[in-house]
Amino acid sequence: xxxxxxxxxxxxxxxxxxxxxxxxxxxxxxxxxxxxxxxxxxxxxxxxxxxxxxxxxxxxxxxxxxxxxxxxxxxxxxxxxxxxxxxxxxxxxxxxxxxxxxxxxxxxxxxxxxxxxxxxxxxxxxxxxxxxxxxxxxxxxxxxxxxxxxxxxxxxxxxxxxxxxxxxxxxxxxxxxxxxxxxxxxxxxxxxxxxxxxxxxxxxxxxxxxxxxxxxxxxxxxxxxxxxxxxxxxxxxxxxxxxxxxxxxxxxxxxxxxxxxxxxxxxxxxxxxxxxxxxxxxxxxxxxxxxxxxxxxxxxxxxxxxxxxxxxxxxxxxxxxxxxxxxxxxxxxxxxxxxxxxxxxxxxxxxxxxxxxxxxxxxxxxxxxxxxxxxxxxxxxxxxxxxxxxxxxxxxxxxxxxxxxxx
Numbered sequence: 319x320x321x322x323x324x325x326x327x328x329x330x331x332x333x334x335x336x337x338x339x340x341x342x343x344x345x346x347x348x349x350x351x352x353x354x355x356x357x358x359x360x361x362x363x364x365x366x367x368x369x370x371x372x373x374x375x376x377x378x379x380x381x382x383x384x385x386x387x388x389x390x391x392x393x394x395x396x397x398x399x400x401x402x403x404x405x406x407x408x409x410x411x412x413x414x415x416x417x418x419x420x421x422x423x424x425x426x427x428x429x430x431x432x433x434x435x436x437x438x439x440x441x442x443x444x445x446x447x448x449x450x451x452x453x454x455x456x457x458x459x460x461x462x463x464x465x466x467x468x469x470x471x472x473x474x475x476x477x478x479x480x481x482x483x484x485x486x487x488x489x490x491x492x493x494x495x496x497x498x499x500x501x502x503x504x505x506x507x508x509x510x511x512x513x514x515x516x517x518x519x520x521x522x523x524x525x526x527x528x529x530x531x532x533x534x535x536x537x538x539x540x541x542x543x544x545x546x547x548x549x550x551x552x553x554x555x556x557x558x559x560x561x562x563x564x565x566x567x568x569x570x571x572x573x574x575x576x577x578x579x580x581x582x583x584x585x586x587x588x589x590x591x592x593x594x595x596x597x598x599x600x601x602x603x604x605x606x607x608x609x610x611x612x613x614x615x616x617x618x619x620x621x622x623x624x625x626x627x628x629x630x631x632x633x634x635x636x637x638x639x640x641x642x643x644x645x646x647x648x649x650x651x652x653x654x655x656x657x658x659x660x661x662x663x664x665x666x667x668x669x670x671x672x673x674x675x676x677x678x679x680x681x682x683x684x685x686x687x688x689x690x691x692x693x694x695x696x697x698x699x700x701x702x703x704x705x706x707x708x709x710x711x712x713x714x715x716x717x718x719x720x721x722x723x724x725x
Contacts, residue, residue, distance in 0.1 A: 320665055321347040323390040325377060325407060326397030328352040329487055331421055331450070333361055334654035335394060335661075338693055340370055344662050351375040351386040352397075377403045383410040394661050395420035396654075398489025401427045401496055408434060408674070412441050419660050419669075421450035421653050424496060425503055428453075428543040428676075435674040445674040446681070449660035450653035451642065452478050452559065453543045454677055455686075456625050459640040459709070460544075462683035462725070463627035464552045467638055467713075471629040473556035476544055477527045479535045480621025480648040481564025486607060490649075491572075491600050494563070497541040498576045505545045505557040513539055516577055525560055529622040530643040530710055537562050538573075547676040554629075564621075565614045568607055575599045621648035635716040638723075642709055659689045687725055 322339065326332040327350030339348055350358040350372040358372035375386035377397040383406070387393050393411050397403050400422040408431050411418045422428060428447060438445045448454055456476045464471040501512040502520060513519040515538065523539045537560035545557040563569045575581065580599050585592040610616075622643040629636060642652060660677070663669050663685060671680040687709075711723040 319346045320391045321345065321349065321389055322392045322394060322661055322665075323349040323351050323373075323387045325351045325375065325383070325386070325393065325395045326489075327372075328354050328357040328361060329396055329398065330483055330485060330490060330650040331653045331657070332394075332396030334650040335396060335658050336361060336370060338654055338658040339661065340367065342662070342693065344665055345369070345392075347371070349373055349386070349390070351383075353377070377407055380406055380410040380413075383407055384414050387411060387414055387416055390416050392416070392661050392664055393418045394657060395422075396657070398487070399492040399496070400424040400489075401493075405431055408445060409437075412438050412443050412445065415441050415443055417444045417664055419446040419449045419657065419664060421454065421657050422448055423450065423453055423542050424493065425541045425543045425546055426500060429546060432674050439673040442672055444664060444669060444672055444680070446660055446664065446669055446677065447674060448543050448547070448676050449657050449681075451623050451649070451656055452476055452561070453547070454653070454660070455642060455656040456544055456623060457548060457676060457678040458681055458683040458686050459625045460548060460627055461552060461678040462687065463625075463638045463640070464554070464629070465683070468627070468629040468631050468636060469633075471552055471554040471627060473626075473628045474544075474548055474552070474554055474558075475556070475626040476542070476559045476561075476623070477525075477529070477537055477626070478540075478559075478561040478621070478623040479529060479532055479537065479564055480619070480623075480652065481568065482611060482616050482619035483648050483650055484619065486604060488600055488604070491603050494572055495576060495581045495596070495600070498573065499581055500541050502539045502541040503545050504539065504559075505549045505554075508555050510546065510549070515539060515573075523558065523560065527560075527624070529624060530641045531620055531645055532564070532622050532643075535562060535564070536566070538569075543676065548678060551676075551678045565610065565616050567614055568610045571606055571610065572603060575603070618646055619648035619650075620645050621652055623652060637714040639712040639714065640709055641712075655690070655694045656686075658693050659686055662689060662693065 355374040376382040540561040
């Protein structure tokens with residue numbers, strides 16, 4: 319009998335993680351922990367619902383967190399915004415001596431919580447951080463290429479774009495604003511450097527990439543943790559991360575609001591009332607997203623995350639491209655499914671290292687890859703013989719010849 323508590327289980331990722339784990343036999347008890355208890359109760363239905371329950375939890379309160387996770391074998395943290403909540407939650411989990419994983423993609427928080435490594439090891443706790451899509455699956459595909467396909471790794475470039483999700487909460491929007499307005503780390507020429515989104519160094523890194531399913535998309539520097547953690551475990555010259563949201567009109571709205579300085583958190587007086595610009599634009603973005611999706615006729619949610627790894631094998635140039643593409647799934651599924659797989663691997667004892675550690679440091683890539691088909695609902699629609707629901711793998715030689723591979 320095993321119990322998992324999914325904090326933030328009502329969100330766009332947490333709810334999918336619950337629905338992914340419920341029909342499987344690994345956990346006999348799944349608890350949705352969320353401050354929105356009414357919404358949590360609505361989710362307690364569907365396949366495997368007999369083992370799903372809900373509990374109200376305030377992720378800002380460590381006592382509330384400890385109460386909610388009591389008796390759990392694993393805690394999966396999907397509660398955002400991560401830069402506000404993850405340090406509080408992880409500290410409470412370590413003190414409760416429960417194994418933990420999260421989908422945290424805020425790089426500054428990742429650096430902060432890695433400082434809890436000693437406390438986690440002393441408590442005998444495994445804390446697997448950033449086990450979503452990017453970071454998460456991207457880290458493991460990069461490690462797979464470096465360990466199994468190449469003798470020398472030169473560069474790792476991570477590209478991602480998605481859109482059309484059924485809903486987006488405040489935590490998702492806040493994460494985007496956070497990423498745009500901070501110093502963005504990039505591992506370039508063997509050194510960790512920082513660029514600014516709207517300044518020359520950040521603009522120079524913008525790049526168009528041709529995704530399966532999505533086509534050509536303009537990407538922007540993204541403040542995710544891979545470029546900080548991957549160079550610690552894979553010897554290479556470069557690690558970058560670039561992404562965007564779809565449709566482009568939606569991404570442009572977010573960028574323009576930030577460029578105009580409306581993401582500030584200092585209150586201003588408007589007709590005698592104090593208004594925080596940041597709070598206003600979060601609500602405004604959520605409202606306008608629905609209008610933009612309808613106006614553009616964007617259609618069903620879809621997305622792709624690609625990992626491009628370049629290096630040498632037997633002295634010859636090699637490039638590997640891994641595409642996690644889907645016509646019917648986007649951020650929710652793309653992030654929740656790797657997290658669910660990570661929870662299962664942890665329960666099975668496949669992730670046993672103690673401390674606060676990223677995926678590439680403690681998860682065996684092949685075990686993760688082998689488990690994904692069991693937990694992932696692959697798209698039925700195919701194009702050109704390729705299923706756009708799993709991982710598409712391409713090998714490119716120095717002459718540009720492309721060969722499709724199975725992993």
